[in-house]
Each structure stands twice: as C-alpha cells, then as structure tokens.
Amino acid sequence: MTTQPAGPSPASTDHRRSLADSGAALGPLDGRYRAAVAPLVEHLSEAALNRNRIHVEVEWFIHLAEHAVLPGLTPLTDEQKAGLRAIVTDFDADSVAELAATEKVTVHDVKAVEYFIADRLEGLGLGRLKPLVHFACTSEDINNLAYAVGVRDAVEQVWLPAARAAVATVSAMAAEAAETPMLSRTHGQPATPTTLGKEMSVFVHRLTRQTRRIAAQEYLGKINGATGTYAAHLAAAPDADWPALSRSFVEHLGLTWNPLTTQIESHDWQAELYADVARFNRILHGFCVDVWSYISIGYFAQIPVAGATGSSTMPHKVNPIRFENAEANLELSCALLDSLGATLVESRWQRDLTDSTSQRNIGVALGHSVLALTNVTKGLGQLQVADAVLAGDLDTNWEVLGEAIQTVMRAEAIAGVEGMDNPYERLKELTRGHRVDGERMREFVRGLGLSDGAQARLLELTPAGYTGVAAQLAKEFGPAQD
Incomplete structure (x- = not known):
C-alpha cells in the first residue's frame, strides 16, 4: 500500500508571511495568557531590567556626588537630580530601541546603559561628569x-x-x-x-x-x-x-x-x-x-x-x-x-x-x-x-460512626462499665465490608449495655453531626490573617 505525501509543511510555503514577522509569541505567557501576567512585564521584562539598571546607575551617580567622594565633586542641584531621575521615568519604547541599537555595537548590555546615560548629561549641564557614570563598578x-x-x-x-x-x-x-x-x-x-x-x-x-x-x-x-x-x-x-x-x-x-x-x-x-x-x-x-x-x-x-463550551462533543x-x-x-x-x-x-x-x-x-x-x-x-x-450531595453522602455512610462508638466503649470500660470488651473488634465485625444504616447502628448501640448518658449521646449521633469542633476550628483559625 502506498500513501500520498501530506504536502509541504505549512511553515515552509514560500507564499505565506512568516509568523515570526507577525509578532506571534513563542511562549504562552506573552501570547495566549498575556493579559493575566502583563503586570509582571513592568518589573521583570528585559525592558524593565534595563530601566532598573538605569535607575541604579543614576542613583549611584547622585550618591557619589552627594558624598563628594572625589575631588571636584559637589552635591547636585535639585534640578539636576530631577533631570537625572527623569532618564528613568521617561524610559519608553524609543529608549528600548535606542539601547538595543547601542548594544549591537557594544555587544554588552550594561555598557550600553552606561552610554545611554552619559549621552544625556550634556543636556543637564553635567557633561564634565560623564566619567562618574558607572564609577568603580563592575556589571x-x-x-x-x-x-x-x-x-x-x-x-x-x-x-x-x-x-x-x-x-x-x-x-x-x-x-x-x-x-x-x-x-x-x-x-x-x-x-x-x-x-x-x-x-x-x-x-x-x-x-x-x-x-x-x-x-x-x-x-x-x-x-x-x-x-x-x-x-x-x-x-x-x-x-x-x-x-x-x-x-x-x-x-x-x-x-x-x-x-x-x-x-x-x-x-x-x-x-x-x-x-x-x-x-x-x-x-x-x-x-x-x-x-x-x-x-x-x-x-x-x-x-x-x-x-x-464545556466539551467540544458532549x-x-x-x-x-x-x-x-x-x-x-x-x-x-x-x-x-x-x-x-x-x-x-x-x-x-x-x-x-x-x-x-x-x-x-x-x-x-x-x-x-x-x-x-x-x-x-x-x-x-x-x-x-x-x-444535598454532601448530605446524601453522609447519610449512606453510617459506618463512620464506628469510631465514635468504639471510643465511647473504651471510655465506659475505663469507668468500670461491664461488657465493654473488645470494642474495636466488635465494631469491625459490624461495619467492615458492610453498609450499616441508621436503624441498624442504633440497634447495635442499644444492645451494648452502655451507661444511660453514653447511650443517649450515641443514639442522637448522626454522620452529619459527628464533626467534632470542625466548625469552631474553621471560624477561629481559618480566616486569612494577611
């Protein structure tokens, strides 16, 4: 049997426009799910990294000037500091493109940032302080x-x-x-x-x-x-x-x-x-x-x-x-x-x-x-x-009360009540592998010879009521504290 060729790959046809040229995203976070994660772009994208580099360089420049660590350095004026910090706050798409062009020449991302800042110092009257940009720093x-x-x-x-x-x-x-x-x-x-x-x-x-x-x-x-x-x-x-x-x-x-x-x-x-x-x-x-x-x-x-649509076919x-x-x-x-x-x-x-x-x-x-x-x-x-589903599930599983009954029997035995021998084994025989309804469970309790108080407590017990202090724990310790 012979098979027909499937034809050229969709990505290899000459007449189609390249998807890479269309701006299509390679990863889902920058494509399908962009809206959900967009706020992170402001902090952890490549553009954000470069803006933050500029922020660090500018603040280091100001810090060195403020402390006059070198001869000829004096604190900057408020206008000069504002101008330097505007390099950071004005960082935009054009700035990204400019940095990218510079990095193509420097083949070094941090060096491109240094030049980006130095190129703006003349306009701030700080041209003589170009050597202070990236002073004593490694990348x-x-x-x-x-x-x-x-x-x-x-x-x-x-x-x-x-x-x-x-x-x-x-x-x-x-x-x-x-x-x-x-x-x-x-x-x-x-x-x-x-x-x-x-x-x-x-x-x-x-x-x-x-x-x-x-x-x-x-x-x-x-x-x-x-x-x-x-x-x-x-x-x-x-x-x-x-x-x-x-x-x-x-x-x-x-x-x-x-x-x-x-x-x-x-x-x-x-x-x-x-x-x-x-x-x-x-x-x-x-x-x-x-x-x-x-x-x-x-x-x-x-x-x-x-x-x-929940399912494409069902x-x-x-x-x-x-x-x-x-x-x-x-x-x-x-x-x-x-x-x-x-x-x-x-x-x-x-x-x-x-x-x-x-x-x-x-x-x-x-x-x-x-x-x-x-x-x-x-x-x-x-x-x-x-x-209703939760209630129905509880009502069909009365055997879960076996834990309560055998534990009460143990307590009764410690208190001296006769006939409380082998409580675990007796409940295992009653409940393991068997469905036990409410009437059968109450019949079993009545035949145990428990003290009046213990018997009354167990006869009133239902699976829905056997939740201990769960509600109290949820209310006291459950709420988020942040």
Whole structure:
C-alpha cells in the first residue's frame, strides 16, 4: 500500500508571511495568557531590567556626588537630580530601541546603559561628569541591584496581591461553609466527617503561613567592585569609607546590604524566595487537586458561563478547566523556581555568566504562578456547594460512626462499665465490608449495655453531626490573617 505525501509543511510555503514577522509569541505567557501576567512585564521584562539598571546607575551617580567622594565633586542641584531621575521615568519604547541599537555595537548590555546615560548629561549641564557614570563598578554591581529591585517589586506589587486574593477567596468560601458537614475520606475511603469549611480552612492556614514568609523576604544587594574588595574605589579615593558608602547606597534603594561577596552577589536570597514561592505553589496545587476531586464526586456544582463550551462533543459537560490549568502552571512555575534556586547559588570562583541567562527566566517562573492564581480565583467564583450531595453522602455512610462508638466503649470500660470488651473488634465485625444504616447502628448501640448518658449521646449521633469542633476550628483559625 502506498500513501500520498501530506504536502509541504505549512511553515515552509514560500507564499505565506512568516509568523515570526507577525509578532506571534513563542511562549504562552506573552501570547495566549498575556493579559493575566502583563503586570509582571513592568518589573521583570528585559525592558524593565534595563530601566532598573538605569535607575541604579543614576542613583549611584547622585550618591557619589552627594558624598563628594572625589575631588571636584559637589552635591547636585535639585534640578539636576530631577533631570537625572527623569532618564528613568521617561524610559519608553524609543529608549528600548535606542539601547538595543547601542548594544549591537557594544555587544554588552550594561555598557550600553552606561552610554545611554552619559549621552544625556550634556543636556543637564553635567557633561564634565560623564566619567562618574558607572564609577568603580563592575556589571554585576548594577545587575544584582537591578534584579533585586525588579524581583522585590514584582513580588510585592504583583505576586503577593494575586496570592492574597486567591487565599481570600478560599477563606470566604471556608467561612461560608464552616458548618457544612462533609464526609471525609482517608486513603480515599469514607472516614470521620468534617465540615467543608474546615477542610478549606486548612489550606487557608497553610497558604497564609507561606505568604507571610514571602512578605518578610530580604532582598540583598552589593556594590563593591570586580572582586568584592573595593580595590578600584580605594585606588581612586583612598580616604573614603567605601563599605559605609556601599551600605548606605544599597539601603537607599530599599534593599538589604550584603557586606561580603565575590564579584557577584551570591543570590542566596533568591534561592530562599523561590523555595518559598514553590512551596506555596505546591500547597495550592494540592488544593486544586482536592477541589477537582470534590467537583468530580458532585460536592461542588460548576456554574455554567453563558455561551461557554464545556466539551467540544458532549454538550452536558462543564469541565473544571480553571483548576486543571492552575495545576499545570503551578508545576511549570515550580520546575523553573527549583532550577533557579539550584543554579543561582553557585558560580565558578569569582564569577560565571550562568546567572545572566537563568535570571532572565524569573518573570516566566512567577508568571506561571500568577496565571495559576488568576485561574484559581476565577474557578472558585464559578463553584456552588452542592449541600444535598454532601448530605446524601453522609447519610449512606453510617459506618463512620464506628469510631465514635468504639471510643465511647473504651471510655465506659475505663469507668468500670461491664461488657465493654473488645470494642474495636466488635465494631469491625459490624461495619467492615458492610453498609450499616441508621436503624441498624442504633440497634447495635442499644444492645451494648452502655451507661444511660453514653447511650443517649450515641443514639442522637448522626454522620452529619459527628464533626467534632470542625466548625469552631474553621471560624477561629481559618480566616486569612494577611
């Protein structure tokens, strides 16, 4: 049998316009999901990195002038400082293009930034101070601070608000369902009942602990020269207290000073941060799996979105795609964060450039997490608790009261009540492998010879009422505290 050729590849036909020329995105975060992650572009894109480099260079220029560390330096006027800082605030698409053109010549991104600033000094009456731009700096002095500013702002202004919004949504649902009884499942099997709100509150409590850790993160920075020794600084200005100037500058940027480094800031703080974000991601992943499973057994009903298609072939379906999307993006985020955390803490001797390319993926790692958070928040807004399904599940599993009965029998035996031997074994014989309804369970209780008080408590007990202090725990410890 012969087969006909499929024809030319769609990408190889000459008459088609190249998709690369159309501006099509290679990655989904810059394409399909751009709207969800766009706020991160302001902090972690290549353009944002260059703007932050300019910010660091400008502030270092001002800092050196303010402290008059070199002969001929005097503090700048307010107008000059405002003009310098406008280089940062006026950074736009034209600036990006100009930098790119300069870098084609320099073949060095930070050197292009230096020239970009120096070219603007004449217009500010600061032409004679061109040598002060990038003074005594190695590229990493600028890069580590620019990344620290960008990551800090991305976490504090984008990721944390998205995380807190998702946790707040879970918390609101937990509060609403604090007293809604639900059959638990341990190892997938019917087990001691709880409340839906309590189960959701467990995740709120866990996720809130992680957001607190992340909110308390230190963002370290250094500016100490080519090998972290201030050698060039001292050669030019031997009387200046360069470590003190370095510290005051790093802290001026709102960062924590790292006093002891090689050429590079060691990136340990990044590894700490990414481990915490990845842990948050993994907890949220577990939540998504649980919610997906609750949907699959009918505990949650999905509210159909008008006009939306649940399945391309089965009209009755509403697929839990928000939670499935979140799971996949949390996994991608964790893979990248784990890789960043593992690689960034190592550098050959004084420096290698593995961090140069890996750090450019920080925005991608956080972007997948932000996308997942957006989907979780939206997905929860499309759920409705199916109270009747939860109640029906409880009513068909009276055997879960076996735990309560055998525990009461143990207490009765300790109190001296006769006939309470082998409580676990007797309940196992009654319940294992058998469905036991309410009447059969009450008949069993009446035949045990319990004390009047113990018997009355057990006869009143139902699976829906056997939730301990679950509602109290949900209300007291479940609400998000951030």
